[in-house]
Amino acid sequence: MTDTTGDLLSxxxxxxVVVVIALLVxxxxxxxxxxxxxxxxxxxxxxxxxxxxxxxVLPPGRYNTFGGETIxxxxxxxxxxxxxxxxxxxxxxxxxxxxxVIVNWKIADVTVYKRTVNNVSTRLHEATQVVLRRRVxxxxxxxxxxxxxxxxxxxxxxxxxxxxxxxxTIVGVDLRDVTLMGVAKQAYADLWRAQKEGLAALERARGxxxxxxxxxxxxxxxxxxxxLMNLRVLQALQGQQGKASPTVIxxxxxxxxxxxxxxxxxxxxx
Numbered sequence: 001m002t003d004t005t006g007d008l009l010s011x012x013x014x015x016x017v018v019v020v021i022a023l024l025v026x027x028x029x030x031x032x033x034x035x036x037x038x039x040x041x042x043x044x045x046x047x048x049x050x051x052x053x054x055x056x057v058l059p060p061g062r063y064n065t066f067g068g069e070t071i072x073x074x075x076x077x078x079x080x081x082x083x084x085x086x087x088x089x090x091x092x093x094x095x096x097x098x099x100x101v102i103v104n105w106k107i108a109d110v111t112v113y114k115r116t117v118n119n120v121s122t123r124l125h126e127a128t129q130v131v132l133r134r135r136v137x138x139x140x141x142x143x144x145x146x147x148x149x150x151x152x153x154x155x156x157x158x159x160x161x162x163x164x165x166x167x168x169t170i171v172g173v174d175l176r177d178v179t180l181m182g183v184a185k186q187a188y189a190d191l192w193r194a195q196k197e198g199l200a201a202l203e204r205a206r207g208x209x210x211x212x213x214x215x216x217x218x219x220x221x222x223x224x225x226x227x228l229m230n231l232r233v234l235q236a237l238q239g240q241q242g243k244a245s246p247t248v249i250x251x252x253x254x255x256x257x258x259x260x261x262x263x264x265x266x267x268x269x270x
Contacts, residue, residue, distance in 0.1 A: 036066035040074055045110045047073045057110060075113070079106045079171055082121060084128045088181060095141040096181035101152060103128050103159065104171040113167030120168060127162035128173065131155055144178060145188075151175050 039062050040046040046058035049071040063072050085100040103124055107113050117123050135151055135158075136144070143150060155173035163170070180188055222229055 036064050038063050038065060038072040038074070040072070043076065043078050044074050045077050045107070047075065047110060047114060049073065054111060054114070073114075075107060075110050077107050077110070079104055082124060083176065084125055084132070085176070087129060087132055089133050089136040091136055091139055091141045091144060093140045095183070095187075097136065097141065097144065098177070098179040098181055099132055099136060099151065100176040101128065101132065101155070102174045102176050104174070105168050106171060107167060108169040109167040111167070112165060116166045120166060123163055123166060124159070124168070124170075127159050128155075131158045131162055131173075141180075148175055148178055151178070 038046070040058055040060045042060045044060065046063070047054055048056040048058050048063075051069055058072060065072055082103045082105070083100065084103060087099045088096060089099055090096055105124060113120065132151070132155075135155065139150060152173050152175040156170045159173055160170040
């Protein structure tokens with residue numbers, strides 16, 4: 001009876017130890033197995049590495065890398081945008097401008113993209129800077145302001161040629177801003193002010209001419225039609241709503257009596 005009890009106790013202890021070991025070892029193994037699965041989505045492409053070497057380009061799907069020798073690296077194949085901002089460049093006539101563009105690009109060959117350049121964004125940024133400086137330096141400031149599309153028209157092909165075969169495609173280079181700097185900004189501000197002041201002076205002269213023309217026409221009408229003066233006097237006597245009644249003085253001799261549209265005060269009885 002004692003031996004049976006001892007064997008049962010030993011068995012229970014053994015089972016408990018096995019369960020504890022299974023929990024301690026099995027849970028990390030199960031987690032590692034789950035983490036070894038990699039999902040490549042429809043807009044991605046995957047590179048499969050075995051012992052550090054690229055062995056395959058994987059299409060969208062779910063892959064297991066359990067074991068440690070295999071690694072799957074995901075790459076987004078969708079179009080991406082990069083802003084190249086604040087490039088201060090001298091034009092052909094040595095006027096400073098600041099140019100900003102947006103470069104749209106995407107991965108064309110994921111294997112070449114990974115093997116060729118360490119930092120593709122830096123390479124694209126530098127190549128775009130060089131292309132912008134060359135294109136702006138070939139144009140006068142007046143030509144740039146007259147047609148800003150001259151800066152980015154055909155720039156995508158030049159950037160593509162500048163970056164060479166690094167596994168990317170330049171979708172487009174679009175001009176964002178052209179800002180005048182320093183003396184160029186001051187010169188065009190002075191020109192704009194002079195143009196606006198000239199337009200204002202022209203409008204004042206036109207207004208004065210119109211007023212003089214109206215007065216001349218009125219003088220001719222009064223000269224040929226004296227009755228119009230009486231009508232104008234009556235119109236003036238009517239006054240305007242909310243304003244004091246006007247006083248009209250007729251004649252030019254001393255001792256003039258004001259004439260108003262208001263009724264005369266009653267005479268006092270003697």
